[in-house]
Amino acid sequence: MRWKRKDLLDLESLSPEEIEYILTTAASFKEVTTRQIKKVPALRGKTVVNLFYEPSTRTRISFEVAAKRLSADVINISTEGSSVKKGETLIDTGKNIEALKADIIVVRHSASGAAAMLAQHLKANVINAGDGWHEHPTQALLDIFTLKEKRGKIQGLKVSIIGDIAHSRVARSNIWGMIKLGAKVTLCAPPMLIPPAIEQTGAKVTSDLDEALKDADAINVLRMQFERDGVEAFPKSSEYFKTYGITEERLQKAKKDIIVMHPGPINRGIEMSSEVADGANSAILEQVTNGIAVRMAVLFLVTQAKNEKKHNSH
Amino acid sequence: MKKSTILIKGAKVIDPATNFDAVGDVFIQGDTISRVGNCQGCHADKIIEAKDKIVMPALVDMHVHLREPGREDKETVASGTKAALHGGVTALLAMPNTNPAIDCAKTAELLSQIIKKTAQTEVFICGAITKNREGRELSDIAGLKKNGAIALSDDGSSVDNSELMRKAFKAAKKAGLLVICHCEDKTLSQDGAVNLGFTSTRLGLKGIPKESEYKRLGRDVELAKETGARVHIAHVSCKESVEIIARAKKEKVAISAETAPHYFSLSDQAVLGFDTNAKMNPPLRGKDDVEAVKAALRQGIIDCIASDHAPHTPNEKDIEFERAAFGVIGLETELAAAITELVLPGILSWLELSKLMSYNPAKVLGINKGKLSPGAPADIIIVSPDKEWAVGKERFFSKSKNSCFLGRKLKGEVSCTIHRGEIKWSL
Numbered sequence: 001m002r003w004k005r006k007d008l009l010d011l012e013s014l015s016p017e018e019i020e021y022i023l024t025t026a027a028s029f030k031e032v033t034t035r036q037i038k039k040v041p042a043l044r045g046k047t048v049v050n051l052f053y054e055p056s057t058r059t060r061i062s063f064e065v066a067a068k069r070l071s072a073d074v075i076n077i078s079t080e081g082s083s084v085k086k087g088e089t090l091i092d093t094g095k096n097i098e099a100l101k102a103d104i105i106v107v108r109h110s111a112s113g114a115a116a117m118l119a120q121h122l123k124a125n126v127i128n129a130g131d132g133w134h135e136h137p138t139q140a141l142l143d144i145f146t147l148k149e150k151r152g153k154i155q156g157l158k159v160s161i162i163g164d165i166a167h168s169r170v171a172r173s174n175i176w177g178m179i180k181l182g183a184k185v186t187l188c189a190p191p192m193l194i195p196p197a198i199e200q201t202g203a204k205v206t207s208d209l210d211e212a213l214k215d216a217d218a219i220n221v222l223r224m225q226f227e228r229d230g231v232e233a234f235p236k237s238s239e240y241f242k243t244y245g246i247t248e249e250r251l252q253k254a255k256k257d258i259i260v261m262h263p264g265p266i267n268r269g270i271e272m273s274s275e276v277a278d279g280a281n282s283a284i285l286e287q288v289t290n291g292i293a294v295r296m297a298v299l300f301l302v303t304q305a306k307n308e309k310k311h312n313s314h
Numbered sequence: 315m316k317k318s319t320i321l322i323k324g325a326k327v328i329d330p331a332t333n334f335d336a337v338g339d340v341f342i343q344g345d346t347i348s349r350v351g352n353c354q355g356c357h358a359d360k361i362i363e364a365k366d367k368i369v370m371p372a373l374v375d376m377h378v379h380l381r382e383p384g385r386e387d388k389e390t391v392a393s394g395t396k397a398a399l400h401g402g403v404t405a406l407l408a409m410p411n412t413n414p415a416i417d418c419a420k421t422a423e424l425l426s427q428i429i430k431k432t433a434q435t436e437v438f439i440c441g442a443i444t445k446n447r448e449g450r451e452l453s454d455i456a457g458l459k460k461n462g463a464i465a466l467s468d469d470g471s472s473v474d475n476s477e478l479m480r481k482a483f484k485a486a487k488k489a490g491l492l493v494i495c496h497c498e499d500k501t502l503s504q505d506g507a508v509n510l511g512f513t514s515t516r517l518g519l520k521g522i523p524k525e526s527e528y529k530r531l532g533r534d535v536e537l538a539k540e541t542g543a544r545v546h547i548a549h550v551s552c553k554e555s556v557e558i559i560a561r562a563k564k565e566k567v568a569i570s571a572e573t574a575p576h577y578f579s580l581s582d583q584a585v586l587g588f589d590t591n592a593k594m595n596p597p598l599r600g601k602d603d604v605e606a607v608k609a610a611l612r613q614g615i616i617d618c619i620a621s622d623h624a625p626h627t628p629n630e631k632d633i634e635f636e637r638a639a640f641g642v643i644g645l646e647t648e649l650a651a652a653i654t655e656l657v658l659p660g661i662l663s664w665l666e667l668s669k670l671m672s673y674n675p676a677k678v679l680g681i682n683k684g685k686l687s688p689g690a691p692a693d694i695i696i697v698s699p700d701k702e703w704a705v706g707k708e709r710f711f712s713k714s715k716n717s718c719f720l721g722r723k724l725k726g727e728v729s730c731t732i733h734r735g736e737i738k739w740s741l
Contacts, residue, residue, distance in 0.1 A: 012516065089629075089632070089633055090633065090634060091632055091633075109634070111634035111635065111636050111637065112517055112518040112519050112588070112635065112636065113517065113519075113588030113634065113635040113636075114634055116587065116588050117588060117632075117633075117634065117635070121632075131518070132518050132519070132636070133518030133519070134517055134518030134519075135518070169518060172515075172516075172518060195514070195515040196510055196511050196512065196514065196515055196521065197511050197512035197515055198512075198515050200512045
């Protein structure tokens with residue numbers, strides 16, 4: 001197949017074939033990262049700008065490493081100390097970056113739809129590195145990649161996503177991506193943290209952790225943020241840990257080879273115990289490694305669409 | 315001086331006042347309709363051949379934000395009324411959420427002067443219910459009435475204090491003024507941006523529950539029942555609101571209601587892709603709500619179609635969705651949207667459409683408009699019913715271009731707008 005999308009904004013609008021194509025491309029880039037010389041010239045002469053309106057370490061570094069392994073030049077912009085603080089609009093900032101002849105803009109923003117808006121106004125390739133509560137497509141792609149690498153396929157796997165689904169872009173991208181590839185997805189959270197009508201995605205919903213763990217081939221545990229709305233039911237993080245925290249004891253009832261994932265950074269002792277995070281079932285550090293291959297694939301593929309007709313995902 | 319005369323020939327003529335719907339002619343003498351039906355033997359200065367066209371009363375749009383005074387960068391009385399004529403509207407009600415708000419004799423007089431000097435068509439004034447629309451104390455209702463206000467509304471906001479709203483209803487009744495209610499419980503809608511449901515979930519945006527509209531509507535119906543005030547519900551968007559209005563009407567509460575074209579044309583799915591031109595308040599709702607609104611129009615539960623024309627500059631729309639302003643323009647698309655969504659699919663007849671867009675709003679406002687009978691003011695539009703056109707920014711006379719129909723094709727085009735016997739717009 002030929003890649004047609006100028007931007008990667010979400011997984012909701014991708015076809016299963018497109019997702020598979022990214023995964024296949026990522027697998028070949030993963031091989032590159034195991035070589036002695038971990039660099040290919042695929043994006044030599046291209047400029048990647050990481051435009052981050054929210055603090056992020058791992059995603060930004062992952063994109064930076066990925067771009068550098070493709071031989072691109074990388075510029076990091078964080079909103080601290082930029083003209084964003086002087087009231088410049090997102091579109092103006094994007095246009096200015098484009099005027100500096102940036103080829104790819106990787107954007108992280110607190111507003112849902114920010115990446116889509118940039119993509120609509122710019123000729124540069126736009127990659128969504130997380131927009132509000134909407135989507136975080138590369139995170140889900142690396143989660144899927146990790147799972148597929150370990151199990152050979154996604155079709156038929158039972159995957160439970162546990163935690164604050166309502167405010168999670170990671171959850172939304174995971175739901176779309178996993179379901180498109182044929183996984184059976186269960187969402188587990190206190191009722192207040194389940195967004196309305198989410199079952200229309202095809203995912204099952206429960207507030208019972210044991211039910212979500214039972215029969216699951218993998219769990220993806222979300223970071224808990226207690227400053228959010230709807231978390232009032234858990235005045236103390238210890239309460240949350242008691243009910244929804246993933247512990248070794250809890251995992252006793254699950255499949256022995258259950259795969260434990262987490263997008264990071266982990267709140268140890270809140271959504272997951274240290275024993276689980278560092279235990280034999282944990283794939284958390286593999287996820288980080290795979291993130292580079294997946295992001296190399298995405299950076300590479302969007303540039304391949306450059307001469308095609310401008311394509312918006314919606 | 316001899317009055318000028320116009321003869322419109324051979325059109326499908328619609329008069330909602332008399333339920334007249336037949337092919338015929340319309341003869342205009344001066345600013346008045348002189349004859350309707352067979353006008354053979356009438357000699358006119360100007361003859362308009364209107365075979366295959368619809369001739370009906372010009373629209374009366376009872377919900378328009380002209381933005382003047384204060385936000386002349388978005389719209390002015392001059393630009394808004396020019397857009398109105400283009401859309402077939404010759405009488406409109408200007409909402410008071412300007413800067414300053416129209417909340418006293420002085421501000422009403424200021425707006426009157428602007429209207430007198432610059433309006434291209436008739437503009438009626440809606441005064442604020444509360445001072446500066448803050449919901450704290452009643453506005454100068456007597457002063458507003460004295461200087462031309464025919465209705466009261468804090469549109470854009472709801473009066474949260476129920477006791478104050480009761481007082482407002484009583485005062486409006488005493489003054490003989492209509493109260494137009496923007497129904498929204500802010501404790502429920504909060505800083506939501508789209509309809510609460512699968513759409514808000516998919517987009518990761520904060521949702522606005524339907525309860526925020528219909529719970530407040532329920533309160534206003536109770537207050538209307540108790541006080542006997544004449545109450546009109548603005549921009550009805552959901553099924554539950556329709557049900558409450560239907561019940562109130564059955565109980566003979568003096569209540570009327572309007573909806574806007576976007577609520578019967580688009581569901582909240584139009585927001586997918588984060589189109590800020592699909593962001594308005596109340597928000598676009600679910601498909602079943604769209605169907606409920608259409609059914610309510612057909613059954614007469616909703617009395618009027620009004621545009622809720624809400625112009626905004628690109629600065630307020632081309633930004634992150636959650637920060638973008640609520641509202642869309644509508645004066646120049648409302649008729650075509652209604653023809654496309656309601657008349658051509660057979661939901662409404664032309665007569666029913668004319669009632670919803672001309673006759674009923676005029677009746678609710680108590681103005682002598684919306685008729686095509688001999689003796690009525692010659693406010694008439696000629697419409698090409700099947701003419702398809704693409705909605706594009708370049709077509710708008712409004713200063714703002716924030717239409718939710720951009721890029722769509724609509725059917726039905728106003729080819730001529732006559733106001734008081736004068737051709738004010740023609741293709």
